Amino acid sequence: xxxxxxxxxxxxxxxxxxxxxxxxxxxxxxxxxxxxxxxxxxxxxxxxxxxxxxxxxxxxxxxxxxxxxxxxxxxxxxxxxxxxxxxxxxxxxxxxxxxxxxxxxxxxxxxxxxxxxxxxxxxxxxxxxxxxxxxxxxxxxxxxxxxxxxxxxxxxxxxxxxxxxxxxxxxxxxxxxxxxxxxxxxxxxxxxxxxxxxxxxxxxxxxxxxxxxxxxxxxxxxxxxxxxxxxxxxxxxxxxxxxxxxxxxxxxxxxxxxx
Numbered sequence: 001x002x003x004x005x006x007x008x009x010x011x012x013x014x015x016x017x018x019x020x021x022x023x024x025x026x027x028x029x030x031x032x033x034x035x036x037x038x039x040x041x042x043x044x045x046x047x048x049x050x051x052x053x054x055x056x057x058x059x060x061x062x063x064x065x066x067x068x069x070x071x072x073x074x075x076x077x078x079x080x081x082x083x084x085x086x087x088x089x090x091x092x093x094x095x096x097x098x099x100x101x102x103x104x105x106x107x108x109x110x111x112x113x114x115x116x117x118x119x120x121x122x123x124x125x126x127x128x129x130x131x132x133x134x135x136x137x138x139x140x141x142x143x144x145x146x147x148x149x150x151x152x153x154x155x156x157x158x159x160x161x162x163x164x165x166x167x168x169x170x171x172x173x174x175x176x177x178x179x180x181x182x183x184x185x186x187x188x189x190x191x192x193x194x195x196x197x198x199x200x201x202x203x204x205x206x207x208x209x210x211x212x213x214x215x216x217x218x219x220x221x222x223x224x225x226x227x228x229x230x231x232x233x234x235x236x237x238x239x240x241x242x243x244x245x246x247x248x249x250x251x252x253x254x255x256x257x258x259x
Contacts, residue, residue: 011071013220014064015232021061022231022238028054030246032189036104038250058111058192059200065115066204069122070212076123082116085240093189102247109178110190112239117178117194118201129205137206145199151180152193 028050035044069075090113094106107113122129129137147158154171157163170176174186180193223229231238 012223015229016225018064019228019231021057024057062200063204066201067208070208079119086112107190108188111192114192134210141199141203145196148195151195
């Protein structure tokens with residue numbers, strides 16, 4: 001039997017889609033940092049312009065991460081590493097950067113926190129997920145996504161069919177921030193609560209399980225967009241590095257301008 005290289009087996013389409021989402025994220029965060037921390041009005045306008053489409057590329061990224069979990073044999077390790085990095089990012093943005101004069105940069109439950117918890121939950125539910133069909137899984141995820149999408153506003157509802165108002169007492173503190181429950185004092189520069197987006201992640205998991213069982217089309221393995229493929233393969237490193245780099249470059253330029 002001929003050995004097949006990892007490069008040939010790599011599903012480049014997933015890398016390319018993930019890379020495109022990362023590319024959009026870099027510019028989105030750059031506009032936010034330049035506007036909020038350095039007072040550049042043009043950046044703030046661009047941030048507000050792209051704000052409505054941010055959930056789209058974020059959703060794509062989360063969905064692809066769900067698919068990717070079905071291709072990994074070490075999700076527990078990956079989840080714990082992600083969680084450790086996320087906690088480190090909270091420490092830097094909430095305690096170190098404010099001492100350096102940077103405000104509104106705190107990240108308390110951002111995309112890395114969200115994904116790490118999703119991966120760890122998947123580890124616990126993997127046997128159940130493997131027994132669920134694609135149609136059933138996607139349907140359940142769609143229903144629960146719609147049902148929990150109003151949790152930040154204090155309600156669980158499904159259109160006009162059902163509505164349940166959550167106790168106001170839950171929203172008096174920020175202990176339930178990971179679930180999407182918080183008071184008016186809460187702020188996080190990057191915030192991805194588990195509800196409702198965890199169901200986008202699990203929709204990706206169900207899709208991934210389906211493709212593993214039935215095979216990916218051949219064209220998914222073709223490397224068509226090398227730049228986005230590179231970004232996708234190195235998404236974690238880029239995410240960790242891009243914000244300090246943006247801050248560093250902007251800070252240097254600001255110093256030069258004000259000399």
